[in-house]
Amino acid sequence: MDTLRAMRTFVRTLELGSLSAAARELGTTQPTVSKLLAQLEQHLSVRLFQRSTRGLSPTDQGRQFYLDAKLVLDGFDAAVGTVQGMTGQVSGLLRINAPVGLGQLRINAIVGRFLAAHPAVEIELVLDDRYIDMVAEGVDIAFRLGGPLPPDVTGRHLATVPRFLAASPAYLQQRGEPEQPADLTGHDFVRFAWTPGTTIDLHRGDQALQVPVSSRYRVNNALAIREALVLDSGIAICPDWLIHDLLSSGALVQVLPGWMARSQDLYVLAPSRHYQPLRVKAFIDFAVDQFSQIGGFHVAAPAQGVQTPPSTTV
Structure with a gap:
């Protein structure tokens, strides 16, 4: 059994709440996800989920294993990031969320230039005016216009418009x-x-x-x-x-x-975690530089953390 793959599958299944949602995000099938989870439960000799017609819910052991598995996966990702940082290699999948108008008119071009500069990176740009749950929907980076901003994120103020x-x-x-x-x-x-x-x-x-x-x-x-x-x-x-x-x-x-x-106010956000993949840091730095060259944005000086602004609309 590929333990790391099984742990990632378990973590995303719990966060997304269904086998089918986890399968779609991980690029596999629902039977494969179910098989991986069954193998993990057999390996641990514990039941991680309660299964019913209403869906999946974690057991007490499942909730505890989720917390510990997140730490293990973050540690593994940090080790990978350290090695990649030593070589300057930026790779992997980035899931980016942005408002529809901003994404189509401005961020789409930024993504294209970033992909050209980093051939080992893949990007999924999800355009939605809805304020999503970044962790539940597996988003690495989100752009927000106005607020209120969610409490479980880190980020920086990019510009005033x-x-x-x-x-x-x-x-x-x-x-x-x-x-x-x-x-x-x-x-x-x-x-x-x-x-x-x-x-x-x-x-x-x-x-x-x-x-x-x-x-x-x-x-x-x-x-x-x-x-x-x-x-x-x-x-x-x-x-x-x-x-x-x-x-x-x-x-x-x-x-x-x-x-x-x-x-x-324009903010760029990432989920709160001990470790941010190198590709996340690289894209945020790239976006900061790109927005300073696009008309219509008054780019702010580097800031420490995020302040929640008053809600604004287009």
Whole structure:
């Protein structure tokens, strides 16, 4: 029996809660996972799972073995990482999670450049606006815009992103350009669907306003908001990273320059553990450098740990 493989299979099966989920992640079949777990139980002479029609649940011995197995696997990964670090070799599979818009517009290109620089690395980029459980879903690195951030992660603040009003020149020519925040009331406002209320908060220096807006179109996807503005659908609050290229090309323009919405914070996170694989450290360092070269991000100085920011939306 391949003991390390069996232990990894057991750990991920417990964390994911099912044989099928573990099989999908590990690139094998459900019968193979079941066989490995049975061999491990036979080797240990203990039952690790209670099996029922409702699924799997760990026994007391299983819960204890999970904690000890995690330490063994972390120690093994640390030893591998030390050897790889001595040679500078970066290899293995990275599972990265990011919001859909940020992932498609910005992180996708970063991943491509990282793969070109490290031929022994594989990357699975999972784009989802949902805040996932990194441990349960086997994610090595996650990018987060705003918060709140989960307590069981480590990471760093990557950048601060300005957010402001934008629209297409054609829309403003047709409907007129607002000269003051109160003028927004008479305009079509494209709004992120999860943003509550019928007002927006704006500030200019020390002056802060809450402005009523009419949102006949609400959408839960940042890329759809970007496209809606290009299609002359109205005015929206956008983070700089989302429309930086469109502003540069003139496809969109800033509305009420000087009036800003609350800025967005970008974080890169990894699960809390004693050891981080070399590929995780290498990608985070690479991403920090890459974001410093992308328009729309005000990259922060290196920070110690993560502070939970207020929740923000696109």
